[in-house]
Amino acid sequence: MPVTTVNHEILAVDGGTPVRKTLLPYGRQSVGEDDIQAVVDVLRSDWLTTGPKVGEFEEAFAAWVGAKHAVSFSSGTAALHGAAFAAGLRPGDEAITTPMTFAATANCVLYQGATPVFADVSADTLNLDPEKAAAKITARTRAILAVDYAGHPADLDAILELADRNGMTVIEDASHALGAEYRNRRVGSIAHMTVFSFHPVKHLATGEGGMVTTNRADYAEALRRFRNHGISSDARQRQAEGQWHYEMVLLGFNYRLTDIACALGLSQLKKLEANLARRREIAARYATAFRDLAGVARPAVRAEVNPAWHLYPVRLNLEKLSADRAQIFRALRGENIGVSVHYIPVHRHPYYRDRFGYRGGEYPIAEDAYERLISLPMFHGMSDQDVEDVIAATRKVVLHFAK
Numbered sequence: 001m002p003v004t005t006v007n008h009e010i011l012a013v014d015g016g017t018p019v020r021k022t023l024l025p026y027g028r029q030s031v032g033e034d035d036i037q038a039v040v041d042v043l044r045s046d047w048l049t050t051g052p053k054v055g056e057f058e059e060a061f062a063a064w065v066g067a068k069h070a071v072s073f074s075s076g077t078a079a080l081h082g083a084a085f086a087a088g089l090r091p092g093d094e095a096i097t098t099p100m101t102f103a104a105t106a107n108c109v110l111y112q113g114a115t116p117v118f119a120d121v122s123a124d125t126l127n128l129d130p131e132k133a134a135a136k137i138t139a140r141t142r143a144i145l146a147v148d149y150a151g152h153p154a155d156l157d158a159i160l161e162l163a164d165r166n167g168m169t170v171i172e173d174a175s176h177a178l179g180a181e182y183r184n185r186r187v188g189s190i191a192h193m194t195v196f197s198f199h200p201v202k203h204l205a206t207g208e209g210g211m212v213t214t215n216r217a218d219y220a221e222a223l224r225r226f227r228n229h230g231i232s233s234d235a236r237q238r239q240a241e242g243q244w245h246y247e248m249v250l251l252g253f254n255y256r257l258t259d260i261a262c263a264l265g266l267s268q269l270k271k272l273e274a275n276l277a278r279r280r281e282i283a284a285r286y287a288t289a290f291r292d293l294a295g296v297a298r299p300a301v302r303a304e305v306n307p308a309w310h311l312y313p314v315r316l317n318l319e320k321l322s323a324d325r326a327q328i329f330r331a332l333r334g335e336n337i338g339v340s341v342h343y344i345p346v347h348r349h350p351y352y353r354d355r356f357g358y359r360g361g362e363y364p365i366a367e368d369a370y371e372r373l374i375s376l377p378m379f380h381g382m383s384d385q386d387v388e389d390v391i392a393a394t395r396k397v398v399l400h401f402a403k
């Protein structure tokens with residue numbers, strides 16, 4: 001029989017015993033001895049940066065996601081900047097994106113002197129709604145930046161169709177979605193450019209790091225130059241060719257990923273398949289465990305996708321609870337469950353409010369979701385006991401506040 005009665009256990013925030021003795025974070029990297037050895041080997045080699053590991057990692061990564069080209073960057077943010085540059089964004093242009101993301105997605109448009117224009121999200125996935133995006137197109141729109149929120153691919157067919165009809169570039173921010181599948185294809189070669197992040201809480205960790213994948217050689221060339229000062233060949237190539245000559249052909253940055261990081265990335269790539277499987281297993285366990293909890297809505301999964309589960313964001317059915325998100329958040333933290341919130345909609349940050357005059361209420365679906373969202377711990381290194389602790393604490397707190 002489903003447990004839907006009010007729970008009388010005393011919450012840890014009210015002086016009860018916490019479900020766990022120690023805090024479980026919402027995300028954490030897994031680094032094994034094989035990863036450490038791969039990094040040590042590079043430290044003993046001739047090349048700490050611009051060496052052979054960079055190309056090896058890029059080739060292996062491109063093959064894994066099924067793209068023709070992969071260009072590494074020093075972070076996901078730098079990779080987004082590179083993609084915004086390669087898409088040709090410049091002052092006067094607009095790029096349509098989602099407010100339900102980390103600020104870096106929109107910031108990369110600003111780095112290029114262009115204007116991010118937000119469009120609201122679909123209520124089920126919290127991904128950019130193609131119809132809302134279509135309504136924001138003007139003569140200045142040059143790109144659409146879709147985000148695979150929590151690891152659930154964006155509505156890529158509809159977005160690509162919209163972009164193709166209007167001559168625009170689609171950049172997919174797949175920072176959450178390495179290994180996610182859309183119509184049985186891994187993300188990475190579906191959009192014109194796809195961006196990944198290798199921050200420690202992601203599926204593959206290099207400390208800091210990022211990648212842009214694309215099937216277009218011209219984008220790949222622009223990305224390579226942009227991440228290396230706008231120079232047309234790198235140090236290793238020059239040495240191989242015995243040349244001193246180089247040319248700076250555009251204004252670029254030093255956004256290179258080191259050989260140290262690439263060696264770690266290569267080593268982590270070997271375990272990606274298994275790590276994804278573990279995340280999917282945890283998501284399935286959560287989905288079953290919360291099926292009867294009226295106070296909580298589980299993340300939706302559309303039929304055409306297989307998410308990568310970077311996050312497990314539940315939405316509170318506040319109408320069925322006698323507490324708000326802040327109280328439930330605090331109660332879960334009290335149980336030593338390291339919950340988080342993804343995201344404060346980008347247009348609600350002071351910088352965006354002050355610069356663009358947002359007052360709130362512009363994107364009602366994203367804003368309503370924000371009031372309800374709580375990200376439960378989700379990382380491939382979670383033990384079965386960790387997963388059961390999250391379930392026990394969530395049930396304890398949500399049932400305690402059930403109306």
Ligand SMILES: Cc1ncc(COP(=O)(O)O)c(C=O)c1O
Binds near residue numbers: 076080101147
């Ligand atoms: C959706 C999204 N885009 C971009 C980024 C930026 O990636 P990085 O931290 O590697 O710069 C993040 C990082 O968390 C992200 O979640």
